[in-house]
Amino acid sequence: MKGLSLFLGCLIPNRYPGIELATKLCLAKMDIDCSDLPGASCCPAPGVFLSFDKTSWLTLASRNIVLSEEMDRDVLTICNGCFSTLADANHTIQKDEKAKEDVNAHLKKIGREVKGNIDVRHIIEYLYQEYGPEMISSFVERPLDIRIAVHYGCHLIKPTKDRGLGNSERPVFFDELITALGSTSVDYPDKMACCGAGGGVRSAMKEKSLRMTEAKLAKIQEANVDCIVNSCPFCHMQLDSGQDDIKELTGTEFEIPVLHYTQILGLALGFPAEMLGIDTSVEKNRKLMELLDSQVES
Template identity: 50%
Template sequence: MAYSFYLGCVIPNRYPMVERATRTVLDELGAELRDMKGATCCPAPGVFRSFDIPTWLVIGGRNLTIAEDNQADVVTMCNGCYGTLLEVEHALKHEEKKRNYVNEHLQKVGRKFKGSIHVKHLAEVLYYDIGLKKIQDVAIHDLGLKVAVHYGCHLLKPSAIRPWDGESEEPRFFDELVEALGCESVDYRDKMMCCGAGGGVRSAVKEVSLDFTRHKLEEIRKVGADCIVNMCPFCMLQLDLGQVEVNGVFKDIIGEPYNIPVFYYTQLLGLSMGLNPIDLGLIKQHDLKGVPPFTSQEPALRKIFKKLGYNYDELVEQAKNKK
């Protein structure tokens, strides 16, 4: 299995540890990742598309031609990038006028969209290409966590061109991937609600954005989840850094501050596979300030490590000394 590995913007700039975990896990699972040299921002569906669809199509189309050069389908770790690249792919494959417009501009830089590749989300690759059964087989350690799954918006909709068999309102595939790791996927109210960052709301009206996040965090806290698991770095940033911001903006109404660890799925998958937590980017050096995760993962990691026989404090020291 070979894939063109599309990183997007948030992971390289905010969550490089997620890239590290994903590369490590997919290598163990036998997937070949081909870097997309020269790829740019997707560009973001909730912002760029809102005011300039033609340019959005051209930039997205150019990124797809890089994957075509790789002769490998795209895999992306970001819901927003998935939304843009999949919807651009669909438009260019099915609407001749848009395809001609895009190719007219791409020819200026020696490129042409041919329609020879397909865009996939990492969740799709894990669930369908690698397969749930294989995930269950390689997940040799039960992690024993109560997990609140966050799907995110662009992973599921518009459902007509998503691969989830119409499961956009009550999906189960992500829950099943989490349960394969020996975790309990706990149900909670408004599970399908946006994290709060989507559609440019965070940039436009931050307090409204954070109120969405506060509501979601409160419902997750009510069910006693040990952590939140997602597969989108933009959602992850909102649920991670957003907790710190919510604790400040809404301190008078939330009672106890929120402190719910947030993980990207491949980080937990790697632990369940028996991979080194340091190689998964899970041990944060204490002397690095302003570096994610902003909400400490330590409570959940200590619970997992106790079950797996790791010493958390020793791993922290190893991470500090590792070159």
């Protein structure tokens, strides 16, 4: 198996740096060979850019892939959107000789050439398939006895014909990675529903996107969980800062903490919340940390 290069994307380094740090800390602690990917750009995002122009989308994605090819490393993504773009672009390069030629005609202008000889991974499927829940459990220093609503997000698993991670109606791999930390993955209605942000809807029609988010959050609240865990910073933003937007828009208050998987994994591996970008000055996060602290004491 090749080593990995960490593809950051946009939202994680530029809006949620805590998730970047949490990822690096977890990978280092688990002794996973993962380097930086200097000079990478936006993946580019599937919603807006693939909608507009497939050539630009494929060319820019291919440049990001080339950077990792040149290091002879597989790409590791920590965002469902980046995974969707880079995995789909990589498949296109590997399967469609004509598309590869066209892209290389553009890449030649910057002195690069895409070969299609590496894989694109997402941290959730990577940890599940290469390590598995049992081995993840063996790394846990601080079991987290809490109730978690898992949010897979759409592009981690769909379209299923391209992802190859099984059926999208009732997947279990992400839930098993939660159970591995000593937590309970709580089932809830519309668990596989979209957060509402994708496809360029959030950027152009924020209110409409938030109505979908509100519906999902209401179902999660009924399930009486301690937090939501996701695998994508775009879902993360929609479900987390979306709670503030919804409060302003409709007056509905949720107060549900939202964590990226690398943050909850980081807590279980023994890192303090501050190192993982979990803002404990926010009341809902502080309560979650108090709950976890009370478990250590008891």
